[in-house]
Amino acid sequence: MSSKLKEPAADLLKILQKWAGGSVRFEKHPKVKGRLNVVLDRPDKGNCLSGAMMCELGRGVEHLESREHGVVVLSGKGSSFCTGADLGLIKDISDASLGGPMFDFMSSVLQKLNVSPAISVAHIRGHCLGGATEICSAVDIRVAHVDSKIGFLQSRLGIIPSWGGAYYLEAILGRSKALHVMSSASVLSAEDAFKLGWLDFVYREEAEAEQYINGMCRTDPGLTQAQKEMLNAVKHSHEAQKEVLNRVWKSSIHKKALEKQLAAEIPNRKVKRPPLVMRWDLVERRAAKSFAALGRLITDHPVPFLVFPVLFTAAMGVGMLHLNSLTDAVYLFTPVGAQSKMERLAVHEKWPLTSDNYIPGRAVTQSREIQVTALAKNDGNILETRYAEAVYRLDKFIQTRIRILHDGRYYGYKDLCLQYKGGGCSSSKHVHILSDFYNHGFNITYPYFRFGTEGGYLGSSLGGVSLMKNENGTEILASAHAWFMVYHLKFHPEELSYISGQWENEMVRQLRDYPEDPYISITYFHSQTLADELKRNADTLIPRFVVAFTLLVVFSMACSMSFIDKTFYIDWVLSKPILSILGVISAGMAILTGIGSLALLGMPYNDIVGVMPFLVVAVGTDNMFLMVSAVRRTSRTLPAKERMSECLSDAAVSILITSSTDVLSFGVGTITTIPAVQIFCIYTGVSIFFTFIYQITFFSACLAVYTKFEEQGRNSAFVVATVNESKKDSVSLISRLFNLGSAPKSKAAHDIKEPATARFFGEWYAPVLMNPIVRALAMIWFVIYLVFAGYGCSKIKEGLEPVNLLVQDSYAIPHYRLLEKYFWKYGAQLQIVVNNAPDFREPSTRDRIHAMVGDFATSRHAIGLESVDFWLFDMERYYMDQLQMPVIDTAFYGLLGHFLASKHNNPLAEDLYWGKDENGTDVVESFRFVIGMRDIVTTMEQTDATLSFREIASRWPEYNVTTFMPLWLFTDQYVLIIPNTVQNIIIALMVMILIALVLIPQPMCSIWVALACASIDFGVVGYMTLWGVNLDAISMITIIMSIGFSVDYSAHITYGYVVSTADTPSDRVRDALSALGWPLFQGALSTIIAVIVLADIPAYMMVTFFKTVVLAISLGLLHGLVFLPVLLSLFVRGCCIMTVDHDKKEKSREVYVIEKGMRISDVSSSTGYETGSSVTTSSPIGSAPRFEFVDDSPIVHNRSRSVIKSPEHID
Incomplete structure (x- = not known):
């Protein structure tokens, strides 16, 4: 199934033989049967391939069909694998124009290596560069040391992969990644190459690699080769596969293996049929257990968890001094690999703009x-x-x-x-x-x-x-x-460009x-205007962030305050204002660490990232509220260690879910083709990740310290012993105002003090929402919401216009508006390049060119033939009108040369790109002409013009026509923004469903989470349009963000509903809202507080960010507190609700012995539950206490449900 190796052409062979040095050794492994080692041996030159080594490699691969070996391992001697071909050899081949013959020879070598019956393995140590990556791409498996460097560097030499490796690279990575790797010409670490999918195994110790490779040599070489041949046969035909199959089935290898298996004793196993509805709580249960252990560890040893994050933040903060800021607005806000960039390159390659060939109107x-x-x-x-x-x-x-x-x-x-x-x-x-x-x-x-x-x-x-x-x-x-x-x-x-830039600034x-x-x-604009204005946008954010940070601190402190029962005196034991400040600081540390670490890694920064801290500090504050709420729901009579254990097992899992969804939603955002969005999503995702890490380390340690203070009855602000609330009437006013505190009422009671806000959502709001009339109104409201969102989506306006990157008082805005009014309406020019020029000596060919030009000139966005600036038209006019002679077909190119010579210094000569035909005659290889355009004022018109002219170009495929004007760079963004957004939403929703399936015990929850997310995103897109916001790079960021944030609202409420052990849907809604209503409202309010300072910044970007964030948060909260509870109560019953196995006794997390003589009412009143009533869920992860008799002793269990049916008094 493999073709014969192509021998190098004679001229090529001479050059290859000239470049001697090194060798390629083919050696059987001394110990491992069936393994053949192929060693590139030129260590003094980094094993770069000489011509002689190429020939040896070619001769050697001819013999790989031997049945003696099943695995062929290609490696390099010394500290490098291979640094590609010798550059001197490449130069000689290039000078002799033998690139084609070299491709024929080396591509056949790689093909033989690829289709050889033996499994081929590249064992990479050190550098693998240039042509070596092509060889490695052709083998079956690539193994590399963790310190190896992989470089697809051909484009740095101005060439493309020349040995056929591009074919294999695309097969491994897919087209888009292969193109990116080749065009970027970057050097990848082994880990990056592994993540990319190019490497199959990365090791640290050599023994790991040997174990991995030798594991493939355990079977008989003949069988190994047959397995490889079967895969090779898939590429060819059914018959080819059958040929291999028949040979293997008839072999002794197959018979012996079959007999061995038949002789083995296979035990019967009873397979249990899974239940109809599954509980996938493995991850959640283990995560809760791990976080519980972490809580105990942090409480016992808080200092490392306080000190290390601070030191790490300080270390990463050094990266702030090394920010690599990107300011090129065209690069940042236009799609990577956009067609317009390819079109610009096509023009620039043939007509590069230099200091001596500038033609106004022709610059690209x-x-x-x-x-x-x-x-x-x-x-x-x-x-x-x-x-x-x-x-x-x-x-x-x-x-x-x-x-x-x-x-x-x-x-x-x-x-x-x-x-x-x-x-x-x-x-x-x-x-x-x-x-x-x-x-x-x-x-x-x-x-x-x-x-x-x-x-x-x-x-x-x-x-x-x-x-x-x-x-x-x-x-x-x-x-x-x-x-x-x-x-x-x-x-x-x-240097000259720098001077020109200084002149631009002086001109302004x-x-x-x-x-x-x-x-x-007058109005004016220059090449640095957009970058300067982006920087002005960013400069306005720093003072605003200080304001936002201060507002969040004040808000957090206010939310942390508790009051002595039936008084307005502050309970300084339960109130934790300093802890709230530390919670916001923790988020600030995460921001500093995220930006600094990425800067140290060389990640470029752009000024739009400046709005990221507003989001991340809000996320961190939300998480703080969940943590504080979780510890408030634990019993004050428990030791601090147990309270922190419970707190982290509940809240940390919840935060893990939300942080995972936020990080992954921004991770999905990185696959978009707009660099500004990619960079923003990377910085935000990493910062949110550090927010989670600091939440479960630094802030948890702070919370543990303050929980110990609470256990000791200390003042949370001044860390002194407080005055008990029972003595408030006998102390001074100062003590009552600043040092009054409460204590647990009973060591036997589960002393949880629910805040009034939680009681509001559980006892007032939820019952009203579950009223049948209110539920009906809510459903009508939901339908109206969807209708208006759909209407908004139908009116969507896509694209980020350059003018929207400017601050409202920018000197460039009048310039853009004047261009729209006077110049884009009529007159702007479009360059049209014919890359494959025909033979103009044929009259019929010239007629077709006339027809093609007419197609362009008479299209709906062109002015007409009178606007065409075309050398052919001028030439024909010159001979027909001035010289009054026809254009002689056979002498066309000579007449053209005469015409151009007669027009001394006429720029038309620059519209021609000359070459030679097979006879050595000078002919036109490519050419360009210019037409005038009309009606390209709005983004819709610009998009239509771009697509229209490209469609006309596609009608003439034989000429390979390219159209370009600088505005095309932005119109491609208009075209791609909707597909990019839809792609991101779909992928993100799929990822969110997967996260919900993994981290939420009930799989059916994921369906409702996905539906809620889709509804929220649908509303964000629709209502932002009605609010005057375009679908552009800025709003795309927020839509990506809204996917993660919408999970925060929907997952909490959905999970709280399904884990509730209440008997009726209304009660389950009450449980979920009682535990989560206020934290969700706090989180939404804190986010809006964080971004409200952006509302009056006179810049489209900032106002757009504010509007879309407010929409995402408001609609998420609306779903979490209204739509979703109603929908769940109506449609989620039975199979989607977690059931309790009453026959199984769980191991309790909390046990309170009820002493003899104690009344059950004493316990129930302390816990907030009545005798004979159902004890309901108080947390999205965890349940309320359960009363039970064990060995005639009554105990109270946490995290389950039971009904108290026992005597009023225990004797």
Whole structure:
């Protein structure tokens, strides 16, 4: 099933033989039967392949079909595996243009290695670079030491994988990952390559690798080869598979193995049929047990858990000094691998912009580009002399008056401008000429103006144009309102680009101070404007975060306060204001650690990440509320260790669920193609992860310390002994105000003091919500909610316009608005590149080119044929009108050369890319032309224009047509934003279901969690549209966030409902809301407090973030407190409810001996439950106490349900 190896071509073989050195050794393993070692032996050169080694490898793989070995292990001698091919050899092959023959030879070597009957293994130690990655991609299994480095570096040499390895790489990684790996040319660690899926096994000790590899040698080599052949046969045919199968079945290997198995004794096993409804509580149960143990450990040894997180935060905080900030808005907010970027590259590869070939209107990059517009005041005509003179003065000021000092030298525009053929800087002198023509009565055609044999395109320079017809019926220019000027500076080398950037900034300063002109108003924009404005956005966040942090501290402190019963005096034992401050600080530490650690790892940062702390500090505060609430639900009579054990077993599992869903939802966000979203999601996900880690370490240690203070009756603020509440009337006012505290009422009682908020949700809110009329109204409300959300989704407007990246008082906003009004409506130019030019000597070919140009020029977003700037049209016009001679077909290229020579310094020559045909004749290999566009003002119009022109290009596949204008970079974002968002939502929902299945004991819960999440996300998208928010990169971040946050609300309530042991749906809703209603409300309120400071920032990005976060939190809370409880009470019964096995006695977590003579009512009143009533759930993870008699002694168990049916008094 494998073809014969292709021998290297004669010319190639000479070069390969010339480059000697090293060897490839094929050796049987001395101890392991069936293993063949292939060793690359050139350690002094990092085992880089010489020509001789390539030939040896080729000869060697011819013999891999031997039946003696089942496993072939490829490795390198010394500290490297292989660093690719010798660069000198590569240069010789390149110089001789033998890349094709080299591909034929080496690809056949890799193919033989890939399809050989033996299992092929690459054992990588050290560096595996360049061509070595291609060899390794061709083998079956890749094993690497943890310190190895993997580098797909071909693109750094300006080449592509040249040995056929790209085929195998795509088979391993898939197309998108393979393309990313090849194009990024990055060096991966072994762990990164393993995560990517390229490596199959990563080891630390050599023995681990040997054990892994030798494990494949245990079977007979013939059988091993047959297994490999069967997989190879899948690639070929059914018959090929059958051939291998027949050979194996008839072999002695199969018979012996079968006899051995038949002789073995196989015990009968009784298989239990699983129940219809499963409880998947394995993970939850083990997590709860682990966290319970952690709680006890932290209480006994709090110091390490306090000190280490602080030290680690300080260490990671150093990374804040090394932030690698990305400011390129085009890169950050446009999709990676977008078609427009490929289109830009196609133009740039053939017509790179240099300092000597600049043509206005042909540039494909806005690097170091300055745009200036002049608008005639009082609705004037910019072509009239006084207005034209004002434009001329402005242009002269820019070119001559703006200068900067750098290294002792002054630089002006003429020192930095891009030019064409040394012809000087591009300027707006033609405004003077055009004005003279206009004011002297010349008929000026539009958009293309011709004067004799010369002319130029005016559509992109003049805005607000009015036309009229002359006596011949030809449309001519009547008036115009605006003039558009472009100043393009040098951006290479780097030092010159820096100087150009400084000149841009100086231009902004001087134009800001430019004396007000009575005739024109000016707007301007330059290549750094978007980056500068993003930084301005970020700079406004720091003081706002300080305010948000302070508000959260105040809110947390207020929520932590408790009062002595029936008084307004603060209970300083139960109140924990300092602990609340530490909880918010814990979230701040997580933010610092997350940003710092990623910065140290080299992760790029962008200014939009500046809004992340507002979210993360809110998440941390939410978690703090859950922890404090959990410890409040434990008995004060228990030792602090047991209270912390219970607290973490309950709250930490709950926080684990929510943190997992938050982190994974942001993890899903990283698969989007917009870098700004990817970076934000990485920083936020990592920070939330550290929030969880610090919550169960640093804050848990703080909570343990304060629980000990509570156990000792100490003042939580001043850490002194408090005055008992019973003595409040006999102490001073100061003591009553600042040092009064409560104590447990009975050591036999489960002394839990429920806050009034919990009683409100359990005793007042839940019964009202469960009223049949209220439930009906809630369902109607839910339907109305879905209808309006659907209406909003139907009106969605996608895409982040560049203007929305600016602060509202930015100097660039008037510029964008003027472009929309005057220049994008009519006149902007589109470059069209024909990459595969036809033979223009054929008349029929030229006719087809005319037809293609006509297709573009007459489309709905094109101005028409009169806007086309095309060298072929000018050439034909030159010969037909000026020389009055036809274009001779056979002499076409010679005539073309004559035409271009006659137009000295005519930029049309730059629209041609020359090559040679098979006869050595100079021919046009590629070319471009330009057309004028219309109606590309709105994002919808821009998207339609992009797709329309690309569709026209696809009609001419033989020419490989590319269309491009800089605006396309953003329109691709408009096109991809909806698919990206839908993809993220679907994947995130699937991940959320999986998390719910793993961490919530009832699988049916996951269905309701997913439905609630989908409903919340549906509402966020719909209502944000109705609130004036586009679906763009900013709102996408919040939609991703809302997926995780919606799980927080839905999972808690759903889980609290199904684990409740109450008998009726209404009671289960009461249990869930009693335990969770107030913590959920606190969490939502804290998040809104954190982001409300963003509401009045005069920037679209910040206001959008505020609106979408408020929507996500509000709708999540609405579902958690209203819609979901009602839906659960109506539709979740029977199979989805956890049942209690009353016959099974559980091991209790708390046992309280009821002493002889004690009345059951004494116990029940202390626990908050009445004799004869059901004891109900008080926590989403955990249940209330259970009363039971064991050996005639009554005890109280926690985490189960029972009904008290016993005598009123125990004798």
